[in-house]
Amino acid sequence: MTCPICSAKTNPRHRPFCSKRCADIDLARWLGEGYAIPSDNPEDADEVIDALEKALASECPKPH
Numbered sequence: 001m002t003c004p005i006c007s008a009k010t011n012p013r014h015r016p017f018c019s020k021r022c023a024d025i026d027l028a029r030w031l032g033e034g035y036a037i038p039s040d041n042p043e044d045a046d047e048v049i050d051a052l053e054k055a056l057a058s059e060c061p062k063p064h
Helices: 020-031 042-059
Strands: none
Touching: none
């Protein structure tokens, strides 16, 4: 098995990666939204839009 980041041989200690460095690179990609799981479900999009609208409304009160 090879590392999905750099294609080096996998180290059992960091499997499926070859090193902690490559594992950290992969984690950073997930956290930085470099990876995404696509969805064809329109309800997911509606839920995200609703959540964003609520978050923005609580941060920026409407003027009087």
